[in-house]
Amino acid sequence: MNFRLMTVASLALALAGCTTVGPARNAVESRWNGQPAGTFFAQFGPPQSDVQNGDNTVYAWKGGYKKRTIPAQYAEGENGKKGKKIANARTEFLSCSVQLTVSSDYVIRSIHVLGDVKKSSGPSWCDEFLGGEKAEKAK
Known part of the structure; x- marks a missing residue:
């Protein structure tokens, strides 16, 4: 039993030491995995906090603040005219929050x-803010 536990523990430690970058699941990951953290922070601003985790540092970052107005929506009326209003205009307040693990x-x-x-x-x-055109300009 002790031998199994020691084997599993050593295997877990060996896997924890791996620093490969896994497959990207979205535009943000595909753009930033494997890139210098300095480039990210220079382009988008400093992190809110950081925590040391062994050889890695985990950063919390929030930014990309934007106000977007969504126009009212109308049903299609006769002869291409506006019909009855089906949704009021509204304002969205956008932001993005990410967690970066940096070696x-x-x-x-x-x-x-x-x-x-x-x-x-x-x-x-x-995806639009960190993985789109603005992020590409940082390359």
Whole structure:
């Protein structure tokens, strides 16, 4: 029993020491995994907090604040005119919150989106802000 426990523990330690970057699941991960953390923070601002976790540092970052107005929606009326209003105009307040795990050589090993605004179609706000055109300019 002790031998099994020691074998499992040593295997877990060996796997924990791996620093490979896993497959990207969204535009933010595909853009930033394996990139220097300095580039990210220079482009988007400093982190809110950081916690040392062994050889890695876990950063909490929030930004991308934007106000977006969604126009009122109307049913289609006769002859292409506006019909009855089906949804009022509204204002959305957008922001993006991510957690970055950065290795001791200051390379982003993982980035996870914690807070985001999803759209009914197209990319989410974090994908658009951190994985889109603005992020590409930082390359």
